[in-house]
Amino acid sequence: MLQEFEFLGVLGAITLTIPVVTLIIAWLLRPKKPNPAKQETYESGIKTIGDTWVQFKAQYYIYAIIFVVFDIEAVFLFPFAVALRQLPLYSLIWAIVFIVLLFDGLLYGWRKGALHWN
Amino acid sequence: MPFDPSQIPIVQIVFFVMTACAIGGAIGVVSSPNLFHSALYLVLSLFGVAGYYVLLSAGFLAVVQLMVYVGAIAILILFAIMFARRLMGQGENQNNQQWWLSLPIVMILFAVLVGVVNTVSWPVSGAEPTGDTVMELGHAFLGSYLIPFEVVSILLSVALIGGIFLAREKVEAEEA
Amino acid sequence: MQSLIDWVLSFQNPWLTEPIVRLLSHLVFAPIVAVAAPAALIILTWLERKIIGRIQNRLGPNRAGPFGLFQAFADMVKMFTKExxxxxxxxxxxxxxxxxxxxxxxxxxxxxxxxxxxxxxxxxxxxxxxxxxxxxxxxxxxxxxxxxxxxxxxxxxxxxxxxxxxxxxxxxxxxxxxxxxxxxxxxxxxxxxxxxxxxxxxxxxxxxxxxxxxxxxxxxxxxxxxxxxxxxxxxxxxxxxxxxxxxxxxxxxxxxxxxxxxxxxxxxxxxxxxxxxxxxxxxxxxxxxxxxxxxxxxxxxxxxxxxxxxxxxxxxRIDHLQNFGWKFLVPVSLFLVIVVAVVIRMFAPGSDVSVAGPLSGLVPFGEWVALLVANVLVVVVSLFVVSRVARSSQDKGLRAVAAIEGVSAK
Known part of the structure; x- marks a missing residue:
């Protein structure tokens, strides 16, 4: 197991240097002439109005919750998928029950309009 | 004595790097005045824990840790922060009136944990897992642990319905 | 990769123990992967501009180098030297x-x-x-x-x-x-x-x-x-x-x-x-x-x-996109998981009777045909359900989905 992750470690270390080296080269090459007008927040050429904090749609949050639940469901389904060919038939039925139960949750959300984007 | 490269304790070095991530991240979570930074430190800490799983030859758990915590729960936490707080706030006050109460509790908890770590004999096996661990997990999920497996499904649907129900109120308040 | 490692190990050099050789092979291969992927960008950006150019009846980049091949390098210099x-x-x-x-x-x-x-x-x-x-x-x-x-x-x-x-x-x-x-x-x-x-x-x-x-x-x-x-x-x-x-x-x-x-x-x-x-x-x-x-x-x-x-x-549009994802792709993919699981289990080979699927004699050709049929069936059933539900429901999102699918929802 460790052997298989060794390569990831080496690749990760090398990949980590790529953005660092790129930023350093760019820092050496590029002009640096900051001035206050340049560093203002961009807002189509006018002065920024108010705070950046805009009304955050709660819909995003609902999607994130549903996403987390289905992500965890997938984690449980992957071992099932690997072992599928060797499992007894009743296991298959239980796995389907597992999926259908979650699908019910999704249907509830659908009925409540939680999936709908306005 | 000639230098023998196979004696480099790679596992120990990786362990220390991962511990630095996990503990450094954890300290960052509680000490950073900015909530967004705290959440990112949490990601670092969870990443360190994923490294532990790799060292323990639990590759599946390591990847799941990355996928669920970094890919999903961290995003949810970040959304929740932006949902509830003003952005780029000048930092939260890190103490409140009850800080003196939490101090002894934390001390006691720490003492208990140190006691537990020292008294329990931790069974350690140097053996590598045999066979395909994911396959074994699949057999376990739908064999001896079938009932917990189904309970997980119910738990997840309850979480889903509960989450939708609570967040829905906010949506309706927004639309009204 | 393993054969390469075995080849090096065959020298019996006391320095080249198995973990060292493996690490060396990583150190050779990892930089190739790490650099080749961004380097492919040079071709990809050029291809993208050329193809989009042809689609829009333009020539695309044609000044820097033959056929504009060096455009990516020019862009790179620009990126690096910009403030x-x-x-x-x-x-x-x-x-x-x-x-x-x-x-x-x-x-x-x-x-x-x-x-x-x-x-x-x-x-x-x-x-x-x-x-x-x-x-x-x-x-x-x-x-x-x-x-x-x-x-x-x-x-x-x-x-x-x-x-x-x-x-x-x-x-x-x-x-x-x-x-x-x-x-x-x-x-x-x-x-x-x-x-x-x-x-x-x-x-x-x-x-x-x-x-x-x-x-x-x-x-x-x-x-x-x-x-x-x-x-x-x-x-x-x-x-x-x-x-x-x-x-x-x-x-x-x-x-x-x-x-x-x-x-x-x-x-x-x-x-x-x-x-x-x-x-x-x-x-x-x-x-x-x-x-x-x-x-x-x-x-x-x-x-x-x-x-x-x-x-x-x-x-x-973002609402179409979200509704299409949640109200069509997610349910259909869950449905597909169930159907494919059943088909594959039916054809599972095995010596043990309790393990073998009832149709295990038909592997592999029967399994391929059954999977293909099952996939087509899922498509047909999903489109049918969408059109029926969209017709009767007030759900605007679903109607939009049906419109994207080309299923009439009158």
């Missing part, structure tokens, strides 16, 4: 970290791709899950960029993109489960081996279509390019980025798109498999070279299709 402005209100540290994290996450996905028979970086037994996990880092990078810029458009763009990525990741993961069931393993190498008889795209066409759609959305390319809906949110989450940091987001996007093409080829088009020829049984390098060429032809076909889509399709 790089950090807005005064930005969170400097996170602002500078975000593009790097995006690049890292997109390059790291290449670690598990089997390029030729028996040669891939890390043959994880959780390879399919790994690509999802590493993709999560890219999502995080976008959120970091959007937040740290402290700009309304950046933040709004980041929210929209992340919400879209979350939506389309679920159907994508479900199709990965389908592929896992067909191969009986999550290792990428095993997935390719399992397709030696028949490619997954033939037996699981619906899974492929869902995977590719969700993948294009994940990568954020047209028609899912809400990332840079210029007419609505300026440039999305990288509005404030300039110079090389903007360039790094570009690199991340193209490498990600390249990786997606590799995944589509490996998971559904047999990876390095050549039709009717078993290259893995050939000894010597010719089989490997043929395999690599076969893989690259498939990969560049997908790259071409994605550019073609960008040249011809208009952008999705």
């Amino acid at each position: 790089d402005i950090t807005p005064a209100n930005a969170d400097r540290i996170i602002y500078n970290m975000a593009p790097g994290l995006g690049v890292i996450s997109s390059i790291m996905t290449f670690a598990v791709i089997p390029f030729v028979p028996g040669f891939l970086g890390a043959d994880l037994n959780v390879g399919l899950l790994y690509i999802v996990a590493i993709g999560g880092l890219g999502t995080l990078a976008i959120l970091m960029a959007g937040w740290s810029s402290n700009n309304k458009y950046s933040l709004l763009g980041a929210f929209r993109v992340v919400a879209m990525m979350l939506t389309y990741e679920i159907p994508m993961v479900m199709t990965l489960i389908v592929v896992t069931m067909a191969a009986g393993s999550m290792s990428m190498a095993a997935v390719v081996e399992a397709q030696s008889g028949m490619w997954n795209v033939v037996t699981l066409p619906l899974a492929f279509v869902i995977f590719f759609m969700a993948g294009v959305a994940e990568v954020g390319r047209s028609p899912f390019d809400l990332i840079e809906a210029e007419s609505e949110i300026i440039a999305g989450f990288h509005t404030e980025y300039s110079g090389i940091k903007f360039g790094m987001f570009m690199i991340a996007e193209y490498v990600h798109m390249f990786a997606l093409s590799f995944f589509a080829a490996v998971l559904f088009f047999g990876g390095w498999q050549v039709p009717f020829v078993d290259v893995s049984s050939w000894s010597g390098p010719i089989g490997s070279i043929l395999g690599l060429i076969s893989l690259l032809i498939k990969v560049f076909s997908f790259v071409f299709v994605m550019m073609w889509l960008r040249g011809t399709l208009p952008r999705f």
